[in-house]
Amino acid sequence: MVDVSQPAARPRVSARIGAIAPSATLAVDAKAKALKAAGRPVIGFGAGEPDFPTPPAIVEAAVRAAADPANHRYTPAAGLPALKEAIAAKTLRDSGYEVSPGSVLVTNGGKQAVYQAFATVLDPGDEVLLPTPYWTTYPEAIRLAGAVPVEVVAGADAGYLVSVEQLEAARTPRTKVLLFNSPSNPTGAVYSPEQTEQIGRWALEHGIWVITDEIYEHLVYDETVFTPIVKVVPELADTTIVLNGVAKTYAMTGWRVGWMIGPDDVIKAATNLQSHLTSNVANVSQRAAIEALTGDLSAVAQMRAAFDRRRRTMVSMLSQIDGVQIPVPQGAFYAYPSVTGVLGRTIRGVTPATSAELAALILEQVEVAVVPGEAFGPSGYLRLSYALGDDDLVEGVGRIVELLGEAR
Incomplete structure (x- = not known):
C-alpha cells in the first residue's frame, strides 16, 4: 500500500536563527519606554545611547544632502x-x-x-x-x-x-x-x-x-x-x-x-x-x-564632560549600598556594579538569587530599569548607563539605593 501519512512537520524557523537570543539591552529599554508611555514614572538605565541631540552642523549637512539628487x-x-x-x-x-x-x-x-x-x-x-x-x-x-x-x-x-x-x-x-x-x-x-x-x-x-x-x-x-x-x-x-x-x-x-x-x-x-x-x-x-x-571635536568634549560628571555621581551613590562593589569605570558611559553581596538577602519579602531576579525586583518595586549581568556573562552584576539626564540619574539611582538599603 501507498503510505499516505503526513510527513512530520518541519520547524517554521531555522535552528540557526531560532537559537539567537534577543538583545537584552534593547529589550530592557523597550520595556522601560512602554511602561513610561503607559504613565508609569519609570527611569531607564538600559539603553547605551547618548541623551544629547546630534550636533547641529551634522544635521544641517544631512539636510543639504537630502536635497541633492546625487544622494537619491x-x-x-x-x-x-x-x-x-x-x-x-x-x-x-x-x-x-x-x-x-x-x-x-x-x-x-x-x-x-x-x-x-x-x-x-x-x-x-x-x-x-x-x-x-x-x-x-x-x-x-x-x-x-x-x-x-x-x-x-x-x-x-x-x-x-x-x-x-x-x-x-x-x-x-x-x-x-x-x-x-x-x-x-x-x-x-x-x-x-x-x-x-x-x-x-x-x-x-x-x-x-x-x-x-x-x-x-x-x-x-x-x-x-x-x-x-x-x-x-x-x-x-x-x-x-x-x-x-x-x-x-x-x-x-x-x-x-x-x-x-x-x-x-x-x-x-x-x-x-x-x-x-x-x-x-x-x-x-x-x-x-x-x-x-x-568637523571639530568641541561638541564631543562637551558631551564627555557631562558623562564624566554623571559617572562620578553614579559611582558615589552606588558605593553607598552595603554589598555592592563598583570598580570606577574609566571609559564609555556605563557602570557595572557587582551585586553578589546583595543576592540572597531579603528585600520587601523577596529574596533574589540572581541579578536577573534583582533587576526584576528593582523594576517592580521602584520602577527603575537596569540590565542584569546575565545579558553580558555571569550573574551577579547590573549594568547602568549614565547617558541620561542628571536629574533622572539622581532620582533613579536614589530609588535603587533606598530599595537595596532595605536588604536584610
Whole structure:
C-alpha cells in the first residue's frame, strides 16, 4: 500500500536563527519606554545611547544632502569615497597610524560591522576568545558564523580586565580570533597602553586574529588614555579588524553609520557579503558622517564632560549600598556594579538569587530599569548607563539605593 501519512512537520524557523537570543539591552529599554508611555514614572538605565541631540552642523549637512539628487541613487556598497577618505584621515588623527581608504568598509552601524567581521574570518568550529563581561551581541554574532565563543572571565576584583595568562590558558588549537573591546561595554574598563601591548604581542606570537571594537575611543576619563592595539603593535595590522562608528562619539545612534578597517582581502570579502545583505549605507547618513568626522571635536568634549560628571555621581551613590562593589569605570558611559553581596538577602519579602531576579525586583518595586549581568556573562552584576539626564540619574539611582538599603 501507498503510505499516505503526513510527513512530520518541519520547524517554521531555522535552528540557526531560532537559537539567537534577543538583545537584552534593547529589550530592557523597550520595556522601560512602554511602561513610561503607559504613565508609569519609570527611569531607564538600559539603553547605551547618548541623551544629547546630534550636533547641529551634522544635521544641517544631512539636510543639504537630502536635497541633492546625487544622494537619491545607489552608491558603492563599500561606502562613499569621500567618507572612506574621512575615516582614513580620522584614524590617523585619533589613532596615530595610516590606513588606506581602500581598507575601509562603511556599514549600517557598528553592529553590522561586528557581524560581518566575524562572518568574514570565521569557519564552523573556530573558537573566539571572548573577554567577559562582554557586549551582548558578540557571542550571538560568533555563533551565527558557526564558531564557538570561549568566555574568559574577569570580575570586579580584576577591574574587569583579562590578563595574558588567562588568555593563554583559554587558547586551544582551534582558537582563531580574540575579541578586544576597550573602552568596554558593559563595564567601562579601559586597558592601559602596557596591557594592550602585552595582549597584542601575545596574539601576534600565536597567529591569532584580533577584532578590536573601538567605538568608545573618545569617551575616557581622568588620566585614562585610549590605546589602539594596532598603534602599539603595528605588526598586527595584517591580522586585525578595527570596528568603529559615529554612534557614541557624535550622538548619532539612529543614523546607522559604522565601519570596518582591515587587510584588503578581508575588506574585499566583507564588501562582497554586504553587497548582498544591504548594499550601500543610506547616502544622507554617510554625508552626515563626513561632516562629523571632518568637523571639530568641541561638541564631543562637551558631551564627555557631562558623562564624566554623571559617572562620578553614579559611582558615589552606588558605593553607598552595603554589598555592592563598583570598580570606577574609566571609559564609555556605563557602570557595572557587582551585586553578589546583595543576592540572597531579603528585600520587601523577596529574596533574589540572581541579578536577573534583582533587576526584576528593582523594576517592580521602584520602577527603575537596569540590565542584569546575565545579558553580558555571569550573574551577579547590573549594568547602568549614565547617558541620561542628571536629574533622572539622581532620582533613579536614589530609588535603587533606598530599595537595596532595605536588604536584610
